[in-house]
Amino acid sequence: MNPVNYLYLAALLFTIGATGVLIRRNAIVIFMCVELMLNACNLAFVTFSRMHGNLDGQIIAFFTMVVAAAEVVVGLAIIVTIFRSRHSASVDDAGLLKL
């Protein structure tokens, strides 16, 4: 199978993730969409690695996974704190800081 198809899939997943970040209202769902974008990046890295015949892309995919895991730790902590003080994880409710 032509590896370019995986690139199309990666681009599609990335776009779905980015669209989700822009239109969803729940902080957790937005965060899941960001994770989807990171995984799309991983797919692109691995595919390019296969196309170029070197291992750099696969190594980078491991780094991305670790970074994504660290981001989950920090992100969920922040979202859970704001949920506990406001009883809502909707980003529309977080409107104290405005122009």
Add this chain to the structure above:
Amino acid sequence: MSHVETVHSLWTLAAAEAPKKIPGPHIEYVQLSPTLIVLGAALLGVLAEAFLPRGVRHRAQLGLAALGLAAAFAAVVALAAGGYASDKSHVAAMGAVAVDGPALFLQGTILLVALVAVFTFAERRLDPAADGRPVDSFAAQAAAVPGGDAEREAVAAGMVTTEVFPLVLFAVGGMLVFPAADDLLTLFVALEVFSLPLYILCGLARRQRLLSQESAVKYFLLGAFSSAFLLFGIALLYGYAGTVTYAGIADVVSGTTRVMDPALAGSTANDALLLVGVAMVLMGLLFKVGAVPFHMWTPDVYQGAPTPVTGFMAAATKVAAFGALLRLLYVVLPGMRWDWRPVMWGVAIVTMLVGAIVAVTQTDVKRLLAYSSIAHAGFILAGVIAATPDGVSSVLFYLAAYSFVTLGAFAVVTLVRDAGGEATHLSKWAGLGRRSPLVAAVFAVFLLAFAGIPLTSGFAGKFAVFKAAAQGGAAPLVIVGVLSSAIAAFFYIRVIVLMFFSEPKADGPTVAVPSPLTSSAIAIGVAVTLVLGLAPQYFLELAGQAGVFVR
């Protein structure tokens, strides 16, 4: 059965051969010592948090952080004196980290800024003591619901969030690597290492926790979003060039690569990978810089975060991010200068104008400073666009000058307080010059430096940047820059007029008397502002010598 035998024979064959030696990576620990010292101090800080009794923790953490940062700065100076900033500059750690003039200059700036910022973090005399114990700007227990039972218990038990010191050190560690990163993977990891602690620090304010938590959520979600774009851009650039090292990509971009394998010939035939990849990576960096289409987080986060954190973030993040942007544009992409320059022109013009114009309408000091930082990002971008050695050195000088002014200005903001904590609304600053002339005068110095009035560091920096831009063929940018400086000067002067020429209100804020920590932070800010303004020559030359990137 035969299949099994083949595998078996392969296996025995492999065992019979002499074991192949895999060479270990060659790491120049001494040249990486600034980063290693800071990260080591951060790890010790985590251990101190776990093992020291609560009473001594604050003092121990402050000492550890200050010592670590000072030692790292000494290491930077030693490396620069050892010639690594000029003739011995090279790429260390198997091509991952550059040790050269711009990297060392920016690392030194970041370390000094962080050292001064740590002083403001440790300030404990501004708020009235809770239950007889002095308190700092950070929540007693960040996980407790604001105003809830858990928080009352935490305050009564005398809990303090001394974790901020290790967090700052981790952030500084990432920031030191960020402008020195010499491949895209290191760039991404460094970005995350300095961003994640900052997200947490933003949510730790003692007063106005809801604002603080909201700013943390906004910063986190937008920051994660932008770093995903950066990562996809890195993936596309890797797909284009088949490598993530800066030198390798630069070779492929400029068409001077030596070996052209079929896969590379296929991918470089398609410029879309390169153009989209560069656009996405620039997007990620411009977000951290706070340039205009990607600036929306800046005012909210600057306003909501605890003020010492805001000062640190505004100063150090900008230095690190501009360093990375410079290296990317000057080392990786000089071959496509004609593609990125028009785009950056547009970004710089919009950034300068939007920052200056929107700041006029602001009524909150921290938001005002946030929009001013956006306008300053535009001025610095003008120097970046010059694409000349002068451009690099003027940007380095501007960053050093600007970061201390910002740090000092936010430190002054922590002093003006009323019953609800810091009084950041501009109307409350009316008549401050009558009530406490010294604080108002110091703030006026910082505002004049922001405005770029002669005899302050702001003027020297702006002059250097605009001169480099004009010589680099960006004269229209300079005109827009001067115009938006004039607009910006209007609102800086307006604040000064408000402080000195209007009657103080009866229920106005009080000016807290700080401990020597914040006083020395502000004093250092004023001193650097005046020294760089009155005698900039030595520092301009220093930045000029440091202005050569290694490839």
